[in-house]
Amino acid sequence: MVGHRVRTRFAPSPTGYLHVGGLRTALYNYLFAKRMKGDFVIRIEDTDQSRRVEGAQQNLVRTLEWAGIVADESPERGGNFGPYVQSERLTVYGEYCTRLLEDNNAYYCFSTSEELEENRQLQLKQGLQPKYNRKWLPEEMGGSMPSGEIRRKLEEGAPYVIRMKVPDYVSVWFEDMIRGPVEFDSSTIDDQVLMKSDGFPTYHFASVIDDHLMEFTHIIRGEEWLPSMPKHLLLYEFFGWDPPKFAHLPLLLNPDRSKLSKRQGDVAVEDYIRKGYSADAIVNFVAMLGWNEGEGTEQEVYSLQELIDKFSLERVGKAGAVFNTEKLNWLEKQYIKNRPAAQIIDTIRPILVEELDKKESVMRRETITGDSYLSQVIELMRERVGFEHEFVTFSSYFFFEPETYEEEAVKKRWTPETNDLLREFMTVLETLQPFTAESIEAALKEFVAPRGLKAAALIHPLRILVSGVSFGPSLYHMLEVLGRETVFRRIERGIERIVVSD
């Protein structure tokens, strides 16, 4: 393996959406491969036809690519080690299975599921660890089944599975890149099914064969696979292959520290995309769940390229990490604060257009969907939104007339004189040249001073009339962006509609 080009893989089964844990596994595989100037491969593990979901494979790849994780080899891109879908590699598994059979490392098993279950219950009742009873282990392999009986069943066409013969009492050892040395005793392992009765291989069998044939140098996967390491290692031994290096990643956890699962929150990457999280933030966040650069840095925000430059398996932690989205929210804001306006416009304009199709606005559509207007809105709002779509929804008053006026705020900011003051101030605004934040501010202060009023006496009512709410960006800048015409319209309409309850 030394000196070979690094090759890693992400091997999901196409059963639905991309799990955030899966995203992290894929990401670490990708980062490691790219860091080492190697190849990252996607292989589809569809050996369970019953769980197959139409379109899942395409969705998986699409979501990965959304995150910036692009495979060098995959079912859609091809490559020199294909096919990359296990259901298209059945003959390969058949050949290697035959080899195991011939070498007496595997055997036919005709036990029915009912029989197996019965046996399991019996062992449980006796206080034993449930384990296959090796009923069909042939005599010549140390079992009690005569070869004639096996041959008879085969000729009969009886359904069967093929099991690996796990040697008794050998110890299996390997060095995990994250956990260090791990040792197992073969006596605790069952004779794992390698080929199912439908002719498909099990995960254990197919993945070992493919990992070898596809020449992966490093297998980076979730910790839930650690207990099946002895089976896999034994298979490498049976075939006389050098196993790749292994790294078992700590799990992503629910708030209660159990394995991250549905029902305790969203686990699909697609869920987070739908909520408005960006690839930048999700990738950054998920990368930091288990990995960090180490001493000497306080960096929290990393681009994908920076992650590639700095990633190493040595700095992956061993303990599980709670998937707590508080920090993800903060990261999302960091990215919004720094993202070029043009890029934000690309994502919010379609959202805005959709809104405008649903709900008419008195504002000129070409203006409010234009680059110039939108980038002004973005600069005013980027430090105040949590998601990009909030540029449209949270600050809808930049696009639509306010329909209601925050009741509490009106109550707090209105005095009996307020409306008259507002009307007077409008005459000032009417002729103000130019209509800019600076000139509005100056005019307002000039208006207010001789009357012995504070600027706030006008500022708050103006904000409420124009936006409907008591919070938002700098009032002066907001008025400038909205423009004189809109500001006037809203003040006039607002004064009529505001109900001042004493």
Next chain:
RNA sequence: GGCCCCAUCGACUAGUGGUCAGGUCAUCACCCUUUCAAGGUGGUAGCACGGGUUCGAAUCCCGUUGGGGUCACCA
């Protein structure tokens, strides 16, 4: 239950024998301020426990406890 993995603030973590145990998120207070944010300053908060080893342990060893994973013809 067997086997395996893990254990620093509420969360993510730095730390590899000598640190006032550091940072980020969240939280609290204050500052800034027309509001809301953003920003700034400060605070609350942690080495699961018990034994060793050592002049000295968050760091090394053992045990306990706790948590998790896994024990399929699913991956």
